[in-house]
Amino acid sequence: MPLGGCLGLASDYRITLGLAIMVNLHRFANPNRFMRLSGFVLPWVSGIAAITFAVGLYLALVVSPPDYEQRETVRIMYIHVPAAWMALFSYTLMAASCAVALIWRHPLADVAAKSIAPIGAGFTFICLVTGSLWGHPTWGTWWVWDARLTSVLILFFLFMGYMVLFDAFDDPTKGARAAGVLAMVGFVFVPIIKFSVDILELRTLHQGASVSKLSTPSIHESMLWPLLIMALAYLAYFIALLLVRMRSAILGARVRSLRMMQAERASRVAIAPERL
């Protein structure tokens, strides 16, 4: 069902949100405006992340009931599933930032993409590790090379490859461009991961989606709410971390250019003091 696939892709809020941010990115492309706006937003999202993590973890690990079949092992799901969602969301946002950087050469787009990469890699790593910890008691194996697990591992390598390639050139703009192309080409894996189980019907060991099914979600309400709160916590945490990283990258660049100016002035003073 290719049409259903396209609709599914468009209706997926993570991908839509990523695209919406990309389209609106030019408004925040002015670093000064970004510094002002992010300075205002940062304490709020940090606060939301702290509160939702506290509430979400308490609900997920203490209040929510054990599963009828997995028993207490189900609690890993509250850490694993939002991490997987955020891994896909981060990658979509990173690839979109790379596209903006490549087409419109916005100064903030490369900063954004470079700041996302290690956070996204972290989410993917959490997803892989917790999935493995869940798989051992449930499936009876730590790891299998099925389509879902393998494509998520490739996503992790793409994040790592992006970071390595970014710093592999002496000229930072060249590194940004090469890494950007890699990130955009790697985006083909996002729909593959998303649809590997449900729509592509690549027979996998991994089960299908429970929450985004068009019919009623196949997860009981008492487990759905902790999961959604955890997802909100992950999202707020991601935004807070991204803003911190982008702000420090911008400030770092300013410090570097100030140092350069200072050094230049100092050398001019040393050569021809009477001209100043």
Add this chain to the structure above:
Amino acid sequence: MTRKKRRLYVLLVAAVLLGGATALVIGAFRGNLVFFFSPTEIFEKSVEPGQRIRVGGLVEEDSVVHDADGLTVHFRVTDLSHAVMVTYRGILPSLFREGQGVVIQGRLDETAHFIADEVMAKHDENYMPPEVAEALKKSGQWKGDDE
């Protein structure tokens, strides 16, 4: 402006080509990139004995027999039209039981008997507290353990 537009168009064309290529590859793989075969496929494709394969299906009801050594277990994996006889020696995953989806890895012997060296339980996408599962079973709305 023109340069920006050109870069945008080049990127869009590249994205369409790459997306199309990926769709074709996935479409071609769809039949082959399977994690496991079904018992019917084993029956129809006449898999060579000794070839390492995975088979997925349900553990047939009333087919599980434990040997006296406490480790060896015999059961049938079915897709409701064909079934494969399986012998496995080892520790079963905790979700393993009759009616449950499993993926087994191993090889067929000459008598089309499957010697498994790994048994994995397939979990479905349903999550619910035990009381709810109990209530569903009582009210007859239980859909069973099939995938």
